[in-house]
């Protein structure tokens with residue numbers, strides 16, 4: 001596994017981060033113990049600590065019951081490992097927690113408290129994905145029904161046409177969802193989900 005040995009500076013407040021070994025996951029993470037309390041995960045590290053049964057005691061020991069500096073969320077952050085500009089993404093269809101993701105190296109940065117919130121929101125990754133799929137279905141399901149109605153005659157002609165409608169509807173749902181979560185169309189997405 002890729003486990004960065006570099007000493008890195010916090011992408012949110014620029015303080016030098018502390019390497020903390022998480023024995024249960026067999027990896028070190030970088031924590032901004034002297035600044036904002038943020039945590040940086042190398043590629044594939046975050047998913048080893050995002051479920052409630054995964055032991056994160058070494059991380060909690062560094063951050064719990066401590067006061068950290070406030071950070072400015074207005075500017076885009078640069079990945080502390082590779083320098084690419086990070087993208088702010090929602091962690092679930094609840095659209096309540098946003099984290100910074102590096103699409104170049106796969107790194108993830110969480111602000112103080114976000115790890116605990118993410119773990120509290122869904123017990124497992126499977127539950128998070130199932131919720132996502134359910135919400136996504138609301139979107140493409142409506143699209144699907146509308147298209148089936150509009151194209152009833154055309155669809156009658158073949159099963160292949162019906163399948164095309166399903167495929168297009170799913171793709172539209174995925175596209176809507178990805179746009180909303182990736183590019184921050186937050187309010188629009190929330191409205192869309194509420195109306196279902």
Ligand SMILES: [Zn+2]
Nearest residue numbers: 010013032036
């Ligand atoms: Zn920091």
Ligand SMILES: [Zn+2]
Nearest residue numbers: 079082102105
């Ligand atoms: Zn990176």
